[in-house]
Structure formats: C-alpha cells, structure tokens
Amino acid sequence: MVASSPDPAPAPGLVARLRAAGCVFAEDEAALLLGEGLGPDDLEARVARRVAGEPLEQVLGWAAFRGRRVRVLPGVFVPRRRTEAMAAVALELLAGRADPVVVDLCCGTGALAVVLGGSIPGAEVHAADLDPVAVACARLNLPARAVHEGDLFDALPPRLRGQVDLVACNAPYVPTGRIALMPPEARDHERRIALDGGADGLDVHRRVAAAAPAWLAPGGVLLLESSEEQADASAAACAGAGMDVEVVTSPGTGSTVVVARTPDAAAGWTTGRS
Structure with a gap:
C-alpha cells in the first residue's frame, strides 16, 4: 500500500x-x-x-516512501517498503558526514535519491538507470541534471570516479526462472529490466560489486538490497572485490542489505547493528 x-x-x-x-x-x-x-x-x-491488475502506485501516479510522495510512471518499478530499510541504513552511515556524494544506482523512480538528498544537508546526489522510462520518471522526482541514463557506473559523470561516499543500489535480483512466479502486478506491469537478475539473480550484483571500489572515495560504502537466501553470495561478491562486508537484516520489513566498505572505512563507518 x-x-x-x-x-x-x-x-x-x-x-x-x-x-x-x-x-x-x-x-x-x-x-x-x-x-x-x-x-x-x-x-x-x-x-x-x-x-x-495495474499496481495502485502506477494508477495513482505516486508512491509513499519514507514519508515522501514519489512520482511513479506506468511500467516503472514501484518503490517497495522493504527498501526503506536501506534508506535508513544509508542515513545512519551518512550522519555527520559533510557534503557527501551519494549515488542511487539502478534508481527506478529515484526514491532513494529523493530521501537521501532531502535528508542530508549539502549532499550531492546522483541517480542512474539503464531504462529510459525509469530515467524519465526519476527526472520528475529529482533535478534533471542529477539523473543519468546508462549502464551502472558508466552512466555517471567521470569526475565522480573515486569521489563517491555512498552508493545505494536496489539492482534487479530476481532469478530469471522465478519471474513467472512473481505477483502479476510486478511481472506484468514492471519492466523486466528492473526485475531480472539472471540465472541466480545476482548477475547485476556481481557487476556492481566489481566496479564499485573504483568509484568509491576512501571510506566509501556500497549498499546492496538482497534477499536472505542470496545475501551470502552478494556479500561474497563484495568481499571478492576487496571490501569489508556485513549483512544487515530487518525482520519486520523482510529487508536484507549488504553493507560493503572500502578497507580503510571500518573505523569511521558503522551501522551500529549486528
């Protein structure tokens, strides 16, 4: 709802x-x-x-996300309540950081960027998506110059390379074979590019994990929304890219977030959670 x-x-x-x-x-x-x-x-x-059978949020043209109204166009991935947990983790990590650079990767509507940009004074927030329909939607919610179209980090301005303090990424992670089992609201009314994560659901996670260290600033953090059953594999992909990893779960929302830090980040960044 x-x-x-x-x-x-x-x-x-x-x-x-x-x-x-x-x-x-x-x-x-x-x-x-x-x-x-x-x-x-x-x-x-x-x-x-x-x-x-169209999702209510697409019918209304908006969704509520952490107390904000976010525009939703037909066909665009609808922000999930469980993703609010990743926004909460991001806000906790960014508390007290001066003028951070933040990226909402695989942004869809740009809901994460809306919340982070609206909650952190001085933040430089960017959003990126490969789907042009999602990009058009995100530009209704964010300044157009902050929304970039392209394949993962390749969409971002080159000047951000090595400068990003936090990447929040809700990449597609549904295994291809399970898309047919999803509720019709999702499988029939959200674009497949926003759902299909490949054979085991983690194709995009692996690509994001491999590329993230080059874009993160010293002490930077990557957040990946995952599932409980996939979290260990998502975490392993991040560890394989040289990052320190923990998994944060929120049983009340069903949310699982992989938190991956660049090696020198452990002393300065912590979620305060187990």
Whole structure:
C-alpha cells in the first residue's frame, strides 16, 4: 500500500469492485483513489486500470516512501517498503558526514535519491538507470541534471570516479526462472529490466560489486538490497572485490542489505547493528 486512507470515505460500490478484483486493502485503495479529486470519467478510468491488475502506485501516479510522495510512471518499478530499510541504513552511515556524494544506482523512480538528498544537508546526489522510462520518471522526482541514463557506473559523470561516499543500489535480483512466479502486478506491469537478475539473480550484483571500489572515495560504502537466501553470495561478491562486508537484516520489513566498505572505512563507518 502507498499510504493510509485519506478522506473522503470510500463508496461501498467502489470498495466491492476492488475487493472482487482481489485487492486486499480495498477500502484503503478506494479512499486513495477518491482522494485524488478526479472527475467521474477519470476516476472510472483509473479504477478500471486497477481492477485490470495495474499496481495502485502506477494508477495513482505516486508512491509513499519514507514519508515522501514519489512520482511513479506506468511500467516503472514501484518503490517497495522493504527498501526503506536501506534508506535508513544509508542515513545512519551518512550522519555527520559533510557534503557527501551519494549515488542511487539502478534508481527506478529515484526514491532513494529523493530521501537521501532531502535528508542530508549539502549532499550531492546522483541517480542512474539503464531504462529510459525509469530515467524519465526519476527526472520528475529529482533535478534533471542529477539523473543519468546508462549502464551502472558508466552512466555517471567521470569526475565522480573515486569521489563517491555512498552508493545505494536496489539492482534487479530476481532469478530469471522465478519471474513467472512473481505477483502479476510486478511481472506484468514492471519492466523486466528492473526485475531480472539472471540465472541466480545476482548477475547485476556481481557487476556492481566489481566496479564499485573504483568509484568509491576512501571510506566509501556500497549498499546492496538482497534477499536472505542470496545475501551470502552478494556479500561474497563484495568481499571478492576487496571490501569489508556485513549483512544487515530487518525482520519486520523482510529487508536484507549488504553493507560493503572500502578497507580503510571500518573505523569511521558503522551501522551500529549486528
């Protein structure tokens, strides 16, 4: 869900349609749709999209992420609540750092960049994605000059090489063979490039881990969202690139984040977690 229910109270007929379509939180969704203040025709068009299975966030055109509204275009990966845990880790690591350079890699909507840039005074924030649709969406949420289109670190301005304090990366990590098992909202309405991580789900993680040390500043940190079953392999890829690694889990959200530091970072950067 994108947020708690606003006024006005949902109409019973609308709730019934959404519930019949399989929407578990039908009352909340109806209230959110009504809260957009749409005319009857526009409301009906959006309800029809939702009933047809399109993610609510794409239907509304926005998602809530750590208390902020982030624009979401059709087809773009919808920010997950579990990714808020990675944002929290990033904010903890960056606390007290003066004017850090931060990169949201595989940015999708740019939700991580929005939160980090809006929470850290003086931060220089960049976002990058290979998908032009995601880039267009991120440019609705961030200054256009801060959003770059291209393949991982190759998208970034060359001047950032060796200068980045923190990279937050929610790369695709679903194994190719499991995409067909994903909920229809994801597999049918989010672009495959944002989901498919290769045979074991970690093709992009390995590439990011191998390239990150060249872009990180001394004491820099790479954050990778992973899954509990994949975290050891993600961590091994980072360790193989010469970084010190820990895995941070948040059982309440189902979040698993691999935290990889350049070797001299251990004394100055810590999550304070086990």
